Amino acid sequence: MTEVSVELLDRALVEESAKKSGLLWVSAGDGSDRPVWHVWHEGAVVVVGGGAEQPLHGWATGDAVTVTARSKDSWGRLVAWPARVEELPAESPEWAAAVEELKAKRLNSPDFATVVERWARESRVLRFVPAGPSTEHPGAEPTDSHAAAPVPTPVTTRQPAPAALPRLLFGRRRARRG
Template identity: 60%
Template structure:
């Protein structure tokens, strides 16, 4: 068995790429920080043809700051524990509606889109109103992962939530517990 530094680096490259792909395939959510932005944004995605693909803008998730030709930092969570699993740098590319790459990406994304209001015509709406972006791993060979198990940044990395018109749940009405317990007693 070859134990030279070059062989070890090749094995590490292979394992890093396998971790990157497996984490991105299995996780339904990732965080993306566009180049020049301070905060990451949670995005649902799919893995297609060696890269993460996302659909946004229009009536879908906002893609603020993600532009073709620019970079982004991607953080992928663990599917079972939901904690930070890996991170990597990406090159952002936009897929042209109707192109071969766009059609393949959209087929993958359709399967991941939950509760679409127009399931039968969602691809037509995406072609008209949305952008489909491809986030391709961009690190130099052997340095694709910026974060991996055993090599995570120190500190919590927590940030304040982004402004949103969404509201949190309101307090439970005072009479609801009595109503629920009364039914259970019958």
């Protein structure tokens, strides 16, 4: 294969994996990867965050990140590629086009009719533009596990589930059947 065809195949793998994946992982700069929901729009991954949306971990225009996508079949790492971050200015034509794509994919928005106005007011829209050939792809997978500890969070359950809960839930089903 020629170098041009290898480059085109790599680009196609990046684009298709980003289009088909509902979630990507982006390096956060602290050695960890953060999940983001996204859309593929005009040659780049586009995300919205901040305010009531997903956290964007301080990414800013000009930052270099690594984006990783998983396989829909095996759920394993499929491809990772370097990207540069671009922030779209709120309400610019590029921002408006990206936001329309994001709005269509935003599930369970509590304010679907006014989500665009909310995003303009309190969120940021970032593009992760591919900035070179993939660093991981089929045939060039890493050998280490990439296992990581869960991200610390203040979220917790109010109290432990009662020990009798399974018996209460499943016991009632058996009683109804009999």
